[in-house]
Amino acid sequence: MHSTHDEVDLRLLIAARTVGAEGVVVLDLRDPSGAELPAWAPGAHIDLELADGLTRQYSLCGDPRDRSVWRIAVLREPESRGGSEHVHEAxxxxxxxxxxxxxxNFPLVDSPRYLFIAGGIGITPILPMLTAAEAAGADWELHYGGRSRRSMAFLEALEDATGNQVTLHPQDEVGLIDLPRVLGTPQPGTVVYACGPEPLLEAVEHNCASWPAGSLHLERFSPKEQGAPVRTGSFEVELTVSGLTLTVPPDRSVLDVVEDAGIAVLSSCQEGTCGTCETPVLAGEVDHRDSLLTPAEQAANDTMFICVSRAACPRLVLEL
Incomplete structure (x- = not known):
């Protein structure tokens, strides 16, 4: 994985709040003392600690060069567990x-050419990538879909983009993005970055099946479907730093069992999408159930997300 653990805990001021689109608020977060905020690169996200112990991840969508402010955009999702409601109300x-x-978990790799695909609020991590691709002199194009123009955030900024690099696909006007046309032929020297709702990402994966390995980079806001665990019974985890060996029963996560033993682990989403609880694996085979690692990263078996992933063998040895 690519995540770094030089994260910081901050208490920030909501310096401005604007309407980004129908159902979307844009928040500008600043340090109350006026101090510079930590540096970040396109693709980065932050956790907001909300009411009742809720933690939610939001992509930074401003300008990384401006260290005075972090900008996020939040879609109100009535079906959600209350995070977005809290942001919109409180x-x-x-x-x-x-x-x-x-x-x-979604860093922009160097490439001569980029194909960006965004659905709805999935535009947020893509926005700073467009600026970075432009600054690097790379070729890029963006396909951005949403229910309607009213629901699509940051349209004004995108309409200023040069030439025909940006194609908007408001569903009520033109239907869904024609992914077979956009992705049907693998393009040499091109990487694909996609973010948005799960049906869009599944379709992008399907249409990129014939592209070279490593071409596709996805960020999921919700976990992808997982089948049954490889092992239905209990397994052991040996913790090298703590000197403990613990048993993980079928109905509990590694994270739960480790925390119950008094070992403090940073965690956030509890569903394998945020990357906070990444843990080095020293021995054993992992049943990877996250929505972050690429197939190659999973096959390496050297890291796991202990909120969702399990053992595919009787015992895992973890650096905890």
Missing amino acids: LTAGAEVEVRGPRN
Whole structure:
């Protein structure tokens, strides 16, 4: 994985709050003392600690060169577990919020050419990537879909983009992005970055099946579907730093069992999408159940996300 653990805990001020689109608020977070915020790169996200112990991840979508502010955009999701409702109802300008980050599971690799695909609020991590690709002199194009223009955030910024690099696909006007046309032929020297709802990402994966390994980079906001665990019974985890060996039963996560033993582990999403609880694996085979690692990274068996991933063998040895 690519995440770094030089994250910080900050209490930040909501310096401005604007409407980004229908159902989307844009928040500008600043240090109350005016101090510079930690550096970040396109693809990074931060955790917001919300009410009732809720933690939610939001992509940074501002300008990495401006160290005075972190900008996020939050879609109100009525079907969600309450995180977005809290942001929309309680986080008004002048309020303060606990933040942890930045963390980057979706870094922009160097490439002569980029193909960006965004669905809805998935535009947020892509925005700073467009600026970075432009600054690097790379060729790029963006396909951005949403229910309607009213629901698509940051359209004004994108309409200023040069030439025909940006193609908008409001569903009520033109239907869904024609992924077979956009991705049907693998393009040499091109990497694909996609973020958005799960059906879009599944379709992108399907249409990139014939592209060279490593061409596709995805960020999921919700966990992908997982089948049954490889092992239905218990397994052991040996913790080298703590000198403990613990048993993980079928109905509990490695994270739960480790925390119950009094070992403090940073964690956040509990669903294998944020990367916080990444743990080095020293021996054993992992049943990877996260939505972050590439197939090659999973096959290396040297890291796991202990909130969701399990053992595919009787015992794992972890550096904890």
